[in-house]
Amino acid sequence: MPALTEGAYQGDWLIEEFGAPNYGRSEVNVLAPVDVPSGAVIGTCTTLTTFYGAYDNVGTANTGKAAAAAGILLDEIKANATMDCSIVDAADVGTGTTTEAPCLVVGDIIEVQGATDANLNVYATIVSVPTPLTFTIATSVVADATYAVTIRKLNHAAVALVKGPAVVSAAGIDWDATAAAGITTGTAELLALNIKTVEGV
Numbered sequence: 001m002p003a004l005t006e007g008a009y010q011g012d013w014l015i016e017e018f019g020a021p022n023y024g025r026s027e028v029n030v031l032a033p034v035d036v037p038s039g040a041v042i043g044t045c046t047t048l049t050t051f052y053g054a055y056d057n058v059g060t061a062n063t064g065k066a067a068a069a070a071g072i073l074l075d076e077i078k079a080n081a082t083m084d085c086s087i088v089d090a091a092d093v094g095t096g097t098t099t100e101a102p103c104l105v106v107g108d109i110i111e112v113q114g115a116t117d118a119n120l121n122v123y124a125t126i127v128s129v130p131t132p133l134t135f136t137i138a139t140s141v142v143a144d145a146t147y148a149v150t151i152r153k154l155n156h157a158a159v160a161l162v163k164g165p166a167v168v169s170a171a172g173i174d175w176d177a178t179a180a181a182g183i184t185t186g187t188a189e190l191l192a193l194n195i196k197t198v199e200g201v
Contacts, residue, residue: 008037008038008039008076008172008174009038010038010039010074010075012038012039012169012172013038013039013072013168013169013172013173014039014072014074014161014166014168014169014172015166015167015168015169015198016166016167017161017164017165017166018164018165018166019165023163024161024162024163024164024165024166024194024195025074025159025160025161025162026071026159026160026162026163027157027158027159028042028052028071028157028158028159028160028162029050029051029052029155029156029157029158030042030051030052030053030073030077030155030156030158030160031045031048031051031052031053031109031123031154031155031156032077032078032079032080032154032155032156033079033111033152033154034079035076035077035078035079036054036073036076036077036079037073037076037174038073038074038075038076039072039073039168039172039173039174040054040055040072040073040173040174040176041054041055041069041071041072041073041173041174041175041176041178041186041190042054042055042066042069042070042071042072042073042160043055043066043067043068043069043070043071043189044066044068044070045066046066046067047123048109048123048125051109051155052066052070052071052158052160053066054066054176055068055069055070055175055176055178055182055186056176056177056178056182057178057179057181057182057185057186058182068186068189069185069186069187069189069190070162070189070193071160071161071162071163071193071195072160072161072168072173072190072195073158073160074158074159074160074161075158075159077156077158079152080152080153080154081152082113082150082151082152083098083099083100083102083150083151083152084098084099084148084149084150085097085098085112085148085149085150085151086146086147086148086149087112087115087120087137087146087147087149088145088146088147089117089120089139089142089143089144089145089146089147090144091144092138092139092140092142093127093136093137093138093139094120094124094136094137094138094139094142095134095135095136096134096135096136096137096151097133097134098133098134098151099133100133101132101133102135102151102153103153104126104129104135104153105126105129106126106127106128106129107125107126108125108126108153108154108155109123109124109125109126109153109154109155110123110124110126110135110137110151110152110153110154111123111151111152111154112124112137112149112150112151113149113150113151113152114147114148114149114150115142115147115149116147117142117143117145117147119139119140119141119142120139120142120147120149121149123154124137124138124139125137125138161195162193163193163194163195164193164194164195164196165194165196166194166195166196167195167196167197167198168190168195168196168197168198169197169198170187170197170198170199171199173197
């Protein structure tokens with residue numbers, strides 16, 4: 001029987017918030033290709049800059065990662081499941097058709113995977129939703145053809161601690177796979193937001 005594991009909670013990393021209730025909190029849109037735990041350090045994505053993503057101090061394009069720390073996610077985000085999709089690309093427009101309604105709206109971000117043309121395997125913005133089972137995206141340098149792919153809606157509405165004064169546990173917050181040098185830089189970036197990390201708690 002597999003062991004049950006429990007995710008992180010705010011109490012695992014948030015030590016103190018000062019000022020009026022929720023003073024330092026803000027609603028954010030987070031790109032989550034994988035589960036993102038409570039306490040994850042996030043930042044504005046290098047591309048798709050109206051969205052936040054997990055911090056990695058690199059912010060490589062089309063990864064949903066952020067180069068600079070800009071806050072800490074309050075509650076866990078569960079990544080959406082992938083679904084099968086057919087995309088017909090013609091003249092830099094991809095028209096997607098699914099067999100189940102993906103509940104997409106204009107402006108949503110999807111991850112496209114599995115196309116035989118690698119230029120289609122990107123994070124793409126939904127341009128239109130003609131029917132509940134179809135959508136269009138803008139493409140670039142994709143050969144005109146029909147592609148069998150999987151898609152995943154990436155953007156999630158969430159709440160993050162984006163400024164202090166606040167104190168958080170250095171051991172409790174989640175830096176994803178960020179290297180030590182990146183954690184040092186990210187800690188300084190959080191401190192510039194008046195979010196102080198402390199050791200030993």
